Amino acid sequence: MKILLLSFHFPPDAPIAATRAPKFAKYLIESGHDVRVLCASDPQAHVAHALDIEESRITRTDWRDLSALPGEVLDRIVPSRRNLQSQSPTIPLSAPTIPIPPRSGLRSKLSAFYDSAICRPDRRAGWRPYALSAARDLFDKWVPDLVYATCPPHSVAPIAREIAAMVKIPFIVEFRDRWALDAYSNHPEWRQRLDRRQEAATLADAAGIVTVSPLWMEDYKSRYGADKVAIAMNGFDPEDYPLEMDVAPALGRDRIELLFAGALYPGRRDPRAIFEAIALLGVDAKRVQVTMLGKDLDPAIVMAKEAGIEDCLKILPPEPHPEIVKRQYATDALLMLQWNDVRDAGTVPGKLFECIGARRPVIATGWASGVVGQMILRRNLGVIANEPRILANKLSALLSEKRAHGRIAPLPERVREGLTRREQFTALGPFLDRATGQLAAQIAAE
Numbered sequence: 001m002k003i004l005l006l007s008f009h010f011p012p013d014a015p016i017a018a019t020r021a022p023k024f025a026k027y028l029i030e031s032g033h034d035v036r037v038l039c040a041s042d043p044q045a046h047v048a049h050a051l052d053i054e055e056s057r058i059t060r061t062d063w064r065d066l067s068a069l070p071g072e073v074l075d076r077i078v079p080s081r082r083n084l085q086s087q088s089p090t091i092p093l094s095a096p097t098i099p100i101p102p103r104s105g106l107r108s109k110l111s112a113f114y115d116s117a118i119c120r121p122d123r124r125a126g127w128r129p130y131a132l133s134a135a136r137d138l139f140d141k142w143v144p145d146l147v148y149a150t151c152p153p154h155s156v157a158p159i160a161r162e163i164a165a166m167v168k169i170p171f172i173v174e175f176r177d178r179w180a181l182d183a184y185s186n187h188p189e190w191r192q193r194l195d196r197r198q199e200a201a202t203l204a205d206a207a208g209i210v211t212v213s214p215l216w217m218e219d220y221k222s223r224y225g226a227d228k229v230a231i232a233m234n235g236f237d238p239e240d241y242p243l244e245m246d247v248a249p250a251l252g253r254d255r256i257e258l259l260f261a262g263a264l265y266p267g268r269r270d271p272r273a274i275f276e277a278i279a280l281l282g283v284d285a286k287r288v289q290v291t292m293l294g295k296d297l298d299p300a301i302v303m304a305k306e307a308g309i310e311d312c313l314k315i316l317p318p319e320p321h322p323e324i325v326k327r328q329y330a331t332d333a334l335l336m337l338q339w340n341d342v343r344d345a346g347t348v349p350g351k352l353f354e355c356i357g358a359r360r361p362v363i364a365t366g367w368a369s370g371v372v373g374q375m376i377l378r379r380n381l382g383v384i385a386n387e388p389r390i391l392a393n394k395l396s397a398l399l400s401e402k403r404a405h406g407r408i409a410p411l412p413e414r415v416r417e418g419l420t421r422r423e424q425f426t427a428l429g430p431f432l433d434r435a436t437g438q439l440a441a442q443i444a445a446e
Contacts, residue, residue, distance in 0.1 A: 064126030215346030241357030338366025345370030
């Protein structure tokens with residue numbers, strides 16, 4: 001089968017969390033499919049992932065960031081604090097001495113309204129003309145049997161619909177995060193209604209919907225039909241996560257390290273409960289180090305100070321994925337920071353499968369009855385709790401084990417059963433075949 005994979009991010013222009021699309025492309029090629037990738041050129045601050053397929057299979061395009069368009073206009077109408085400060089050569093940019101003009105609140109409101117009204121489904125919708133033009137050029141010499149769009153960004157989904165219509169082929173939309181009904185959406189209700197309508201219009205023409213969560217699968221089935229939906233959870237790659245890796249523990253036997261690599265959502269996904277748990281350890285708190293890798297982690301510093309354990313926190317910039325994998329094997333436990341809210345029950349981050357692949361104990365916060373919570377409990381991966389005292393008890397147990405044995409024992413091999421990425425992707429084979437076959441039958445009937 002000839003498959004055009006639409007993914008806004010693709011290595012090496014991909015953030016650290018963007019692992020699924022390149023792994024899926026590699027899997028499809030190894031399974032005998034003829035795959036081409038259409039993506040945006042969006043260079044990252046560092047190369048997080050190596051390119052595992054031939055560059056000749058990839059078409060990279062420019063794109064326009066819709067959220068950046070009104071910036072200059074707003075700067076002229078409603079100056080921002082940063083612009084005012086940069087205009088004063090005698091005052092450092094960081095000095096909070098220039099008063100914020102009364103209209104600064106207006107600037108924020110105008111920006112939020114523009115984002116809700118224009119950046120639909122998101123700011124990467126400006127990729128559309130570039131992606132359509134590149135697809136037309138590609139179709140002059142190569143026409144796929146199927147377009148497979150992976151989201152987010154969710155603007156990829158309506159773009160896939162248009163591209164598929166060019167040559168009358170089916171398209172499938174994969175949701176790693178939800179578009180409409182997203183629990184993390186900060187848009188006003190009127191914008192969320194528009195999202196629901198646009199999603200419904202787009203998916204009405206889709207040959208299939210793929211999701212990564214069993215709870216989301218049931219929701220999509222109820223809204224779009226059971227035959228139209230399939231699940232392929234994220235997984236781990238044994239070549240990246242062997243059963244054993246020859247790395248020494250990151251810290252000596254008298255201390256433990258908790259590792260987190262990713263993004264924070266203060267008030268939703270954040271380490272506050274973990275920090276409060278460390279504080280409850282009293283004199284043993286100094287034996288715990290929390291290492292966090294990523295961007296925009298300043299809220300964690302504030303929370304650590306509030307808990308009185310700022311000396312326990314170590315902040316590092318993002319690293320390439322292979323380096324993070326080594327850290328995961330060397331650490332004592334891995335942090336999973338989820339939202340303790342039923343609206344987050346279906347979220348299943350790819351990070352969970354990396355924890356499983358590395359066989360390191362998991363210390364998680366979030367909705368214990370959700371998919372992540374149940375996987376942690378049923379596979380005995382560690383603990384999920386939101387009460388600092390329960391988390392503190394788990395930390396105390398890890399400290400005792402580390403002091404007694406010099407390292408924290410890996411989780412049993414059985415925790416990895418059925419959760420490789422290949423096992424998850426394999427289930428999609430019949431689904432892809434059915435999607436292409438249905439459209440072929442429809443065209444023949446017409």
